[in-house]
Amino acid sequence: MQFHLNGFRIGDPSLRPRSNKLAERTSDKVDVLIIGCGPAGLTLAAQLAQFADLHTMIVDQKSGPLEVGQADGVACRSIEMFEAFGFAERVLRESYWVNETTFWGPTEENPSVIGRTGRIQDVADDLSEMPHVILNQARIHDFYLEVMRKSPSRLVPQYDRRFVGLKVDHTTEYPVTVSLEHKDRIETVRAKYVVGCDGARSSVRKAIGAELVGEAANKAWGVMDVLVDTGFPDIRFKSVVRSAEQGNILIIPREGGYMVRLYVEMETLTRGERAKDRNITIDELIGAAQRILHPYHFDVKEVAWWSVYEIGQRLCSSFDNATQDQSATVFIAGDACHTHSPKAGQGMNVSMGDAFNLGWKLAAVLRNQSPDSLLATYSMERQSVAQELIDFDRHWAKEFSERGDGQTGRDPKAFQDYFEEHGKYTAGVAVQYAPSLIRSAEADQSLATGLEIGTRFHSAPVTRLWDARPMHLGHALKADGRWRLMLFNNRAEPTDPSSELWQLCEWLMRDPSSPLALHTPAGADLDSAIDVRTIFQQPHRNIPAENTHPLLTPKKGRYGLSDTEKMFCARPGFDIFERRGIDRSHGCAIILRPDQYIADINALDAYDTISRFLDAVFSRAPRV
Structure with a gap:
């Protein structure tokens, strides 16, 4: 979190300065x-x-x-989004983490009795840095x-x-x-x-x-949040239970360590019938759960909330x-x-x-x-x-x-x-947007094979250069409406004025036809519309930060203070270049949308391509 840019303030730093236009509003x-x-x-x-x-x-x-x-499941991608709003840590602290999922079905010896048929990791390794939570x-x-x-x-x-x-x-x-x-x-x-x-x-x-x-739903389902005394051994795991004759249950442990939610399969509905027409009671839900979970006892002590529903797609x-x-x-x-x-x-x-x-x-x-x-x-x-x-x-x-x-x-x-x-x-990370005004059809995917065009930017651990802070790169992307230009350097030295990265920064900062010159409002900070960040391959201790291009430490605010949170380095043991398939010899310039989706991937010297894409997205900024 950055604050004190325009002067020292006491109190809660997450309380943003109040808009001076509020009094004018009706x-x-x-x-x-x-x-x-x-x-x-x-x-x-x-x-x-x-x-x-x-x-x-x-x-x-x-x-x-x-x-x-009513809802309780929070996908990995949603928590990535919460990080952009600043409250992911609170969600992670309060929630139940779905670490593993178990599967239950009829046993071969006695199909009227259920037994565990499988147990797996709920979210695959490196699918997201965030867990699936409840x-x-x-x-x-x-x-x-x-x-x-x-x-x-x-x-x-x-x-x-x-x-x-x-x-x-x-x-x-x-x-x-x-x-x-x-x-x-x-x-x-x-x-x-x-x-x-x-x-x-x-x-x-x-x-x-x-x-x-x-499609209209043809199946009634009951849902209940309960405090229960049970012998079912996986009551604190997300569990899928499918019986031979009594129906199915999805068990979702709730936050707090004691409560559990059950989605209980009930009756098949006739055409046009609603679940409420059946007048299903909480006792019927509990009875169905007890039959499905046989031979384990299931003694409900308190019902916090319950409902019966049908939902079609x-x-x-x-x-x-x-x-x-x-x-x-x-x-x-x-x-x-x-x-x-x-x-x-x-x-x-x-x-x-x-x-x-x-x-x-x-x-x-x-x-x-x-x-x-x-x-x-x-x-x-x-x-x-x-x-x-x-x-x-x-x-x-x-x-x-x-x-x-x-x-x-x-x-x-x-x-x-x-x-x-x-x-x-x-996990919520399967979304891939099609080509459009804000998603290029001509991206050079070969430069970053693990960061697919049109998908959300898949974060990875890095080290921030100026203060050696270990962090996830994606956590620097806040919900502030700005576009991002993520510059992954090639093998050149970060302080070399002849390098492609340095020349790209020079063009962005000095050339009147560059996207920063054209689309930054007059009088605004240089990163107010397009936020440029850089990732180097070299270890952070080998780079003199003060000798990098000035675009990467821009002067901001009324005092012209340096923003030292724009540069990052690959982290030993989890190299972002290796994990995300970024071409080490050529590097790349990745354009990110304000919602963190990858809009374009270009070479570091593709000035015209970068300009054409961003010029189409932006209106010309007022130069007054």
């Missing part, structure tokens, strides 16, 4: 209006709250913050709310406000007029953009004429109200535009991914950094991701519901193998 005109305080809405709000010059409002029909959450959704909401409160805009949700409807008039500065019901009266808010994060029964989705299409064909003639002004995210079964643990994670994709794009357009055509990439990218995950979820749910009883001819190990083969999906 509640009836906003840049972005977010409907819904779920995972998607709060992720989006936390991102937009970082920009002091943007006016964001978030509303929810509930009377206050969530207290007991934490109450309400706590994740709490962390986002704190980020919002401490942001320059001091953003807090407006509760007890129900979305009634919207109208769009593209001829006005604030084209979307939204009606909200609050305490028996109607409030009107005019917005430049509206984002519906209001769940599977989204009113915003209906208001723009979009529809969730897909459904998807909207578009996530916005764009037409051939008009750019989008209304977007939907999360469950409002796609639903999944909870068994794969993807719902909350994909919803937050939607918002992280959209937030920086809205900020870039509203701040005149990028053309509004950038916003078209949201629906294109996230609709494709949702479709891929629905396809995976459909197969996952089918595999889960199969019974390994030998009578179906299925190998009990087949589900375990499927789980291992698709670890990237459950």
Whole structure:
């Protein structure tokens, strides 16, 4: 964390300086209006709250913050994202870590009795530096709310406000007029953009004429968080239990060391029937769990929360109200535009991914950094991701519901193998965006074979040059809306003025046609739009940091202080060049989007290619 740039401040360093524009703002005109305080809405709000010059409002029909959450599984990729917001450490401290997963099925000797059929590592080595964890959704909401409160805009949700409807008039500065019901009266808010994060029964989705299409669920499932006395030996492991005749259970240990969540397979539903029509009780859920877990005793002492549900795999064909003639002004995210079964643990994670994709794009357009055509990439990218995950979820749910009883001819190990083969999906790191305005189709993948174009930047351990701090490179990438230019040096000496890296830095810093010259706003710090960072192959003790190019220690703030956190070195024992397949002889320049996805990979001397890509992404910065 960096602070004191513009003067010494006492107190909590995570409390950002308050925007001087707050007093000018009114509640009836906003840049972005977010409907819904779920995972998607709060992720989006936390991102937009970082920009002091943007006016964001978030509303929810509930009377206050969530207290007991439905979702609990947090994928590795989501925790990487939490690191960018500054609260990953708190999530890791409070959560249950899913280290291993066990598999149970009927024994050969007695199919009415279950036995362990397998036990595997939950997340493969080096898939992510973050684990798969379990934490109450309400706590994740709490962390986002704190980020919002401490942001320059001091953003807090407006509760007890129900979305009634919207109208769009593209001829006005604030084209979307939204009606909200609050305490028996109607409030009107005019917005430049509206984002519906209001769940599977989204009113915003209906208001723009979009529809969730897909398969209706035909199976009722129960879920319960319980304190239980049991002889089941794997009660503190994530466990998949498939019985011969009694159904299936997914066991998820909860944070705190004692509570456990069970997803219990119940009854098959008839066409058009809802789970609530069956009037299933908590006693029936407990009874089903006891039968599936036979011969182990399962004595529930307390039920903290329970529910019965059915969820099909459904998807909207578009996530916005764009037409051939008009750019989008209304977007939907999360469950409002796609639903999944909870068994794969993807719902909350994909919803937050939607918002992280959209937030920086809205900020870039509203701040005149990028053309509004950038916003078209949201629906294109996230609709494709949702479709891929629905396809995976459909197969996952089918595999889960199969019974390994030998009578179906299925190998009990087949589900375990499927789980291992698709670890990237459950970890949230399988996303790969297609070529677009913000993802090059001409990247030189040979320069970094382990960092795939269109995927999230896969972090690795490094040593920071100026202070020898060991850290993960990806943890330097904060949710601040900036693009990154990651320069991996070749074998040349870091202080050699004739090297390709030095010449690239010289061009970036001095040439009036370079992306930094063209796209940095007048009077702003040199890294305010494009943040340049460098990784050297040499050990940190062999590099005199003071003799490297001045671009890599830029002067910033009102005092012109040097930023000494831009340069890193490969770490012995876990060399980032080796682990990520980076060409040692040539090095490379990797362009990262603000959401940490790899947009382009180029040679260190590919000035024209770097310029063309970034010039298309950015609007020209005002030179006043």
